[in-house]
Amino acid sequence: MDISNNRGVVILGICIFLGLASLGFLLSNAAITYKEYERSVTVKGLAEREQLADVVIWPIQFTEASNQLQDIYVSLDQSQQKIKDFLIQNGVNEDEISTSSPFVTDKSAQQYGGGQSPEYRYVADQTVTVYSENVLEVRKIMNKLAELGKQGVALTGNEYQVRTEYLYNSLNDIKPEMIEESTKEARKVAQKFAEDSDSKLGKIKTAYQGQFSISPRDNNNPHIKNIRVVSTVVYYLSD
Template sequence: MNNFGRIEILLATVMLSLGIGVAGYFVGQTLYNAKVGINTAEVKGLAEKRVEADLAHWQIRYTVSGSGTTPVSELYEKSEADRARIVSLILESGFEDAEVSPGVIDYEKKEFRDDKQTLVEERHELVGSIDVETRKVRLVSEVRSKLNRLIAQGLDIQNDAPTYHFTKLNEIKPEMVKEATMNARVAANQFASDAGVKVGGIRDARQGGFVIRDVGEEYGDTKRIEKDVRLVTTITFYLTD
């Protein structure tokens, strides 16, 4: 065999060895990655906190009506007088001017006709509204009951139920995320202990949305002052021997 043939055989041997080595590396790397992927535990962490609403919205509507012969100007004067009495009671009870916003007075003319479309009666109706937006959430229910005095005096008032809102979620987010993460690790430790392994670092974490619900309610977050805030996080931990 000449020198040229020996060189060809040598090069072929070297290339074959390199190919086997590279293939072995990728197979080994694949097995390692598969092992890392398998040795994980996905758990959920829960955090809950009881809070109180810090903002209330409350609307009062009042109505003045009269027959078709009643001058509308007189009805407007009475409507404005009723509004003044309602606002005065609200302010005297502890609310500030900036928290009380009287709205416009809406006017509607109603006609009542018989089967032959003959006009039987006309009525004028004026409906006004007063909006209260306040941080004094506990005061709202107290003042609502006081409006009954004006109703007893003849005012036509619709005392709508207030809505209560919690607006300080950003202030409690870090604490709740930390608590949920800690609870997730507790669950992972229990899982690892049962499996005879240990919990390592975090491979992946997904934060769920914050859910606010009125205490004792499955749905809704505006009826009660007391509310529950809930957060569930999903975390995948590495498991080590």
């Protein structure tokens, strides 16, 4: 009876030992695997393109001056019509042209003390704006503005609010390709890092898409847009 009990205890002990050994082996492998997957590398991939702007907003500001309020409005109407005729004759559609309300300043009302009276009491500014998708054609017309000066139109436009704007509204058309391109560039960098460190590149752990930026290529070519996006990708590494 004692011999049978001893055998049972021995067998039970062996089973417990084997079970603990197996569990230790599994836990050891799990720890090693976890440690391998814990290693990672963070890389960035850049995608960059140059695109022609697809919208131009071109404000043409002109000025008139007179001592008679009625006369200044007549002059504004005449100059406004000359500008519209000039634009239409050069290929701008009438529905692409809009006109702002005139801004009239009474110089005598701004005069203080005994200062010298201004030559003209009333000075008025008005703006004719072209909003067009024919960017290159409009830029050609800009080079002909001297023709309006020869017709007696006094053009201004040094102020910030009347500067020409160029927009790129087709970003959604190129977004997927640029994101794919930036992700591929990130993988190239990660692959090179893995090779240099004698590691193997694993799966993606996390990925972050940066914001798209649109800016002029340079000051002389604001109609050409530089579009950039940077993707940040974290890859697992293993030995």
